[in-house]
Amino acid sequence: MLEAMLAAVSFYLFPFLVGRTVVLLLKQEKRLTFTPVEYFITGSLILFSLTFLAPITPFFAYFLRLIYFLAFIINLTIFNSYSKKILKYKFEILWIFLIGILVYSLWRLNTAYPLPLNWDFFHHQTLVNQISSGHFSFLTTHLSDTFRFSGYSTLFHALLAWPQIIFRSEVLSYLWWLEFLHLLTTLSAAYFLAWRLLKSRIAAMLTTIFSGFIFESYMIYSSLLLIPQTLVAVVFAFLIVDFISQSKQTIKKSWLAFFFLIMLHYIIGLAAVGILLIIGLLRLIQDRLKSKNLLNLIILAAMIITIILSQVNLPLDLEFLNRGEAVAFNYNLVEKIDFLRIFSGSLLFCLIPLGIIVTLLGKNKKIKILLFVSLAIIGLVVLELPYTPKFYVLAHYPVSLLAAYGFLFLLNQLKNKVLKVLTLVVLILTVSLIFTSSASYVKNLLKYPEANALLSPSEIQAGKFLTKEFKNKNVLLISDPATQQVLESLSGINSQGGAYADEKTRKILNESGQLKEAPLIRKNLEKIQDLVEKQQPETILFILSGRYFSWQDSTIEEKMSLSFNAWAPKDLTINDIKYAQSLDKSEDFDSVFENKTLIILKVKTEVE
């Protein structure tokens, strides 16, 4: 567990130390003031360029360890100026930890350590496995056919890979701790944003509460799932403050941050950069014109535009987008409001209007700009186009602050300390219930048998078996998309597309489910071809899992859909076992592993 914790901390610490060392050694610090986030960004980009050496450097792991060690020693000795500063913020650290532990405990309630709740983690880990084995490319699509569309560079995967390469830690434990740290960073970003803009500790504390407990449990996942767009949002939240309190330095040094954001996620990163530039422009106009009501007018205009955008319905044919998956992720305004009710009950519906009124009536220009930022993002979110709710990830922090601002207005009317404390206690109880309800939107799909998990211990056991017996061999793993996704990432054994298997593979799998004769099934499975690995596999493993049979029981539309999966692990039923036994008895398949969740059959080749 200690290794996993250290590896998780290193996700942030390693790039930070490298960035800080390089900046200080180049004496850039004297010309520009760097924040810890900017050191992290700088270090990440330096290390990312070094990762291109991975395929040609046999000692890459030692090389990374050496860099980490040197950066650590240099920061601890020559450039040690943080240790005293950290002590000044002990209350803040304690508060963020307290909220973090509360939220994470509720999130992990009924999920055994270290089982994951992040589905996307599996396909990201597939790329990490590739990087760790010495393969590297700037494009995700060149490393694995799990990615058919390059929505981001491999920067995020390199960030995930470095600590795994350095510490060789167990992957699931690493992810468990990493997501806890991700939650702490989101809470820190929320606290920092509120503290810098409102200069009020209670406002910052409230913002942390809203940021932690209002969990967007569908498509967005700001605070609890570490995925490229949520990392973009954390960095964006830290950068907003710089842009709102703009100094001459901000623009000078921001190109690096812009590049980092776009590399992490092309679309969300670009949106974040666009919004930061708009903030810069707004500050410029504000400073030049010195008009008292200009900001209020701009905000009102933004509100009107947002309302108009919410009513726009573009008659587009979306079938061509992302292999038809886009249609499943296109929601109208009513559906989006329903999602917000799942995430926050009526809390945001009450607090945001209050926050807007208090902002408009107040004199704080910075918070007015932040309100504008929120409206600009919400304008994107309400557009009836596929995936637009994903932009909300950028609004998470401004919206949490506005909700806190509205709540603070009412709280400030309480003159009695006991009533204030009582209100805060009721608030935490309420948001805990709202959080648990929102989290159940994800967790209800993941019942196995009583716990909530994306994985079963039996699947972990199968993953270990596959790694031990077949790692670094020319093997193709075949099963339903969910089993492929899970076992490919756990074992490092290749499959065609993981959860994103292409239409041809899905059709072959569907046909295989309807065939009765083992030789026909074998011949059918042999038609499956990986899109990246062009060499014919020497061994084909056909995995009959509870998930596989559940997938076969679905409709043809569901089987062809990328948005449908057997999300939770499933044990084999009597019918499933009988079917697997019938194949095992044939001359075409050999059972090599079995447990209550799955049976692994090795497809016999003609020669055998």
Added chain:
Amino acid sequence: MKRRLPKTIISLGAFTALIFLLLFSLWGVKPTTTTPFIQIGHFRLSQFTKGLALYQQDKPYFYDLSPYDDYFIDQNGEYETLITKEDIMEGRFKINSDQNPIKKRIDYFSSLFGFYQPIVTYQNQSQIIKYRAEINGNSIEIIRELSGFPQLKQEMARGIIISFGPNDYVLDQQLNLIQNEGESPMLWEEVPFSFVFILNPKLQGAFQILAQPYQKIKINKLNHLLALEEFGELRSDQLETKMVIKIFNNFTEIK
């Protein structure tokens, strides 16, 4: 005094507004599941208007415990269900699953934390039928409470029933198949064991029905019903009847 009074009023007003706001926020939560449930192994237990039911997520197989099936047998051997078709048609019984919205919210939130207790009550002017469940590990004790039934004071057998599916296997203690042994001329026949297993080939795991020493197991192959039947004349018109169901997560556990 003049200055303090308005402050107190404002303070109390703001406090009331905040508490109201927070309660209203909870009220606005869109439930992520339409039916609250308690999870036992791979199975879920919920209350429906028809009674309690065991089922698995996303699977169309329900194992009902319902007053529409439970019965008395009179001296002539005639079966009489607790609630008749006429009772249902004429709405003679009030069912608690048409509960008030506050209770529904409480059920929903308690279900999220695993504290939910499914209870369904049927009530007319003189009679009450209540089904509730007590969970202990992987065992479910279904308790049916009857009140106001004069049949209890007569020498009549009474059965508590669980339904099963047409494709299910009912296995005896030695794991031999019971229900496919050929069509019986009798509607109900006794199973001479103290427990049986019910197993659906398309579901994960299985469950066992255990009879108490004073109960006997009967099966109705035609209608796919399994009963625990007990006999005896009571002094009261009130009675609690139990059905113990043990959940198994996989077949290794059964073996």
